[in-house]
Amino acid sequence: MIINKANLAALFTAIKTSFNKGLKDTTPLWSKVATLVPSTTSTTTYAWLGQFPRMREWLGDRQLKSLALHDYSVKNKKFESSVAIPRDDIDDDTYGVYTPLFEEMGYAAATHPDELVYTLLAAGFNSLCYDKQNFFDTDHPVGNEDNGIKSVSNMQAGGGDAWFLLDVNRPIKPLMFQRRRQYDIKSMTKDDDESVFMRDEYRYGVDARVNAGFGLWQLAFGSKATLNGANFKAARTAMKSLKSDEGRPLNVMPKLLVVGPSHESAAEEIFKVRELAGGGTNSLYNAVDILVVPWLA
Template sequence: MAIVNPEVLASINAQFKKDWNDAFNAVKTNHEDFTMVIPSSSASNDYGWIGSLGDIREWLGDRVVNDLSVHTYSIKNKDFELTHGVKKTDIEDDNLGTAQYIFRGHGKKFGEFPGKMSWNILKDGFTHVCYDGQYFFDTDHPVYPNSDGTGVADTVSNIQSGAGASPLWVLIDTSQILLPVVWQDRKKPVFTAMTKLDDETVFTANNFRWGTDSRGNSGLSLWQLAYASKEPLTRENADANILAMEAFKADGGEKLGITVTHCLVSPENYTAAVEVFENEYIDSVAKTKNPYYGKIKVIKSPTW
């Protein structure tokens, strides 16, 4: 039987912390291509400026000052935690083998968490509002005839029309200054031990506690950087969606210069996406070159 004293607890804390760090640092994620990390130092960040980046113009007369507060869009930080307890008797009986796996799980889950949030908010973009007050994926985004956002707006869709019974796939452009998804980082994960011998929970429940907490949230930026479809992932649909997306214009009528760089898919669509975008040849026998080969990368979602 182990004697539970501060020295023993310090050794256990060090081991659990190592387990947590090893698992956290070993995590491989695939959301970084389409997610920009924005540091946060308050309860929320304002992103109204996203729709007001402006463009270069010939300098005739006074400068034109682009208003950074045209839109109202903010992301509020949320608190996240995961906590487990270990009975004092398990320490006394040297029964900590399973606990090490639990805290490795803490590290793994928090390492994966920003990616999970990024993938999920993109999937839910049909019901999440973006900077222009419309859902991120919507059929009626307003685009104005004048660069200052005045005039009678046309409406533009970033959803392929149709019945939409197939798994979701999304074309995105990551070549711009902004990326389609925001991970707002307020507080990085912290692993905390509650292992004082006179801790109330130890006294009342004979239980030591270890937990991880973080703060942050995910959000969506420019709708023009993404185009969603729930139609079959075929070459014909890909051609049509790329053409529609790369025709997007800014207020004032100038093309945005959108270039599709990625296709995000669920596991069900992965094989079709590779065939459409990543295979070198459309017809391997005739050696018909694939126009998307080497230009559009397929990423498979771990959560869709």
């Protein structure tokens, strides 16, 4: 191929098409458990976390609720993935062999939020959320001056691989995916670019500014105990029993079980087998949807 500005532009269009194909043909998993939050600054503060506005009968004047402000913040981070293609490969029309590579880069960009979100979920046992407790903890403070403050747990201790029970049917989900700048591919192909002049190669790279953060701990329960019917029921009961600081039920309805590959078989045996081995119907059949994610391996 004759290397000139027009042909390099056409080549980049083909590269971007391959990248976008990998990006669009991939179904990410992060949106099942995380709320997308557009970010416009380097750090976004979620002062409203922990608030559960509920309706009441309007008698007399409106009752204005003073929101307890929190200083939980998520700082955007920069991520990149870059490759170099020798000029000779383009000159000799062998650049087509790189097409799958750029599709793979699109796939990597599409699934990168999955890695951020589910890695953060796994780290919830030792990472702080908005109330200054670990996201999964035994003593989240709940209550106010009127009804007192008590400690509430959203975890089970144990020595096994973690599994998670989540309520993901509300506008706010247990986790957040914060996006400052979308994933995009760029190029360095000008004759006076350092890489072209010094190394006779063209460079292509994907970058973004994003991060993941914790949302509402009340919508998530983490366990390192054995995944069985008894422990699941205990986790589900604990979540359904949660109340707001004012003492009103939060109406938490956990319907998603997130597990790593090590728990996949156990989860299917508990929730996807209709008839019990000893006879009778399995009361937990289809009690939850099962989501298996490799980031929990």
